[in-house]
Amino acid sequence: MKLKYLTLISLIFIQLIGCKGLPEYLFLPQSFKLDLTPFLFRVYSPAELATLSNSDFNLNDSGLITSTKFSRFLSNWSNNRPAGVSGNLVIFQVQTxxxxxxxxxxxxxxxxxxxxxxxxxxxxxxxxDGVLAVDGIVPKGKKITDLLTNYGIDPAIDYVVFAQDTSSLANLSSATFAYYTLLYWGYPKERLAVLNGSIADLTASNAIFTTPSFTYTNSNRGNGTKTLYRDHTVLQLTIGDLIHAIKNGNTNFEEVDPLPLEGFYIIDGRPNAAYTGTANSTASGSKYANCTTKTNSTFVSNTCLVTYEGRIKSASNLVPTDLYDGTTFQFKSFTQLQTYLNNTGYQSGKQIYVYGEDATKGSLVWFILHQVLGKPTRLYEGGWRQYGALGLRTPASGSSPSAISQPASYWRTDIATLSESNTANADANVPNYQLDVARQFIKSANKIRVEDKSFLRGSSSAAAASGGGGAPSGGGGNACGG
Structure with a gap:
């Protein structure tokens, strides 16, 4: 990397002394046709992306906002929008x-x-991710670009709010996951918010003004997040990062993050029955009447049970239902939320690794930890749906219904050093998927983040051409002008 910077500086210096009379508007690296996108990106840390809420949620301008601030925004956006925001206000009413x-x-x-x-x-x-495909995690960059384009959102200036349409856990967790997704893809936290409360409840209490009809319209603009030159992908904790940390860095894994100097703390953001391994927390849906007929798949299905139940080694439990009111699905007070975190034994300053059953449910706890309490937090998106799938199972007859068939697999998780309170699920409820041996001994689970970093740092030609009405005249194809 140092060599790249030295080379770049040298090239610019050579041009400075050899291209006297260059027009002031001509960007030197551009005249060399150099793509500086990789150099322009800033890689953020979990601490830099965290938001510490005001103890009075009414005073928040982003993160978790209340109907008081929301209604002020709606009543006169041009005068009441937060400092530093120059674009539009865009609200998504989330209804599952x-x-x-x-x-x-x-x-x-x-x-x-x-x-x-x-x-x-x-x-x-x-x-x-290179080990096991998982559903319901952050999408590829094109999906984000399509979303922003379809709804006319410019990530460089616009402010986005995610709000429950009606009050429900599904709507609330979908809103927090949407927030996480945009933040992951580089959207600035100062222009993202989740509304505390649903549109339906706030309408009934006359806290906001709504109408009974809807007509689609947008600003006829939109852009991806590449042009922001922000890399927030550290928010995603891979299973490789997680296992490497649990083993105190003693693995042969590749492309894993180093252990944080401040230490780490694992939080299981599932109901207590799931945390103790006494509930089938990974069951949902009824697409497959007979789970064992789902063969030859590398995917973790959200319709069956994983190989075993339990929890990740050394994880403490932060019960999600403690964090919100079960009727209004509004989050509890700042003081209450802080107390619940303190009760887990968390030591201030440590980086938090949090997971849920899946990415969406885990995002609710992540949002409280990272965007309300301001703790440096990373989300293991695969959650128990992935971790609990990677157990070893050898039935008396027939093919193994577990992903892991090699006892020494690098990714086997149902061992005492990696998990606790393990309880095997019945064979008939476990999908009949099995990883090939190559996957069971692959050394990296960082495929997703590599793809996403590559997408962000793709061609910057479109970015270079925007905002200036095309390339400047006078320079032509000659690096020295003329």
Whole structure:
């Protein structure tokens, strides 16, 4: 890397002494046709991306906002928008089923609102990390670009709010996962928010003004996050990072992050029954009547049970239902949230590794830890759906219904050094997937982050051409002008 910088500086110096009379507007590296995108990116740390909420949520300008601030935004966005925000206000009403029948009133000029029933499809993907593909995690960059373009959002200036349409855990966790996804892809935290409370409840209490009809309109603009030159991908904790940390750095893994100097602390953000291994926390849906007929798949299905239940080694439990009101699905007070975290035994300053059953459910706890309490936190998106799938199972007859068939696999997790309170699930409830031997001994689980970093640092030609009405005249193809 140092050599690259020295080479770049040398080239610029040579041009400075050899190209006298260059027009002031001509960007020197551009005249050499050098793509500086990799050098322009800033890689952020979990601490830099964290947000410490005001103890009075009403005073927050981003992160977790209340109806008080939200209604002020809507009433006069141009005068009441947060400092440093120059663009539009964009609201997504998140509804996973049904509808409140009420829609946030917007002017179609500086404020825009959209009901979105398929947010999990729009802002999630099934992706392969190199070990085991998992559904419901951050999508590829193109999906984010498509979302921002389709809804006319400019990530360089616009402010986005995710709000529950009606009050439910599914809507709340979908909103926090959407927040996590945009933040992961480089959207600045200062212009992202989750509304504390649902549109339906806030309408009923006359806290906000809504209408019974909706007409789609947008600002007719939009852009991806590449041009922000921000790399927030550290928010994603891979299973390789996690196992490497649990083993105190004693693995032969490649492309894993070093152990944080401040130490780490693992939090299991699932209900207590799942944490203790007494509940089948990974079961959902009924697409497969007979789970064992799902053969030859490398995917973890969200319709069956994983190989075993339990928890990740040394994890403490932060019960998600403690964090919000079970009726309004509003988050509890700052003081209460801080107390719940303290009760886990967390020592201030340590980096937190948090996981849930899956990425969406885990994002709710991540949001509280990282964007309300301000703790440096990374989300293990694979969650127990991936971790609990990587157990060894050898049935008396028939093919093994577990992903791991090699006892010495690098990715076997049902061992005392990596998990606790293990309880095997019945063979009939475990999908019949098995990883090939190459996957079981692969040394990296960083495929997703590599892909995403590559996407962010793709060609910057479009970015270079925007905002200036095309390339400057006078320089032509000659590096020295003329």
């Amino acid at each position: 089923s049904g509808s409140s029948g009420r829609y946030v009133f917007f002017d179609g000029k500086q404020t825009f609102a959209y009901p979105i029933a398929n947010l999990p499809e729009v802002l999630a993907d099934t992706r392969d």
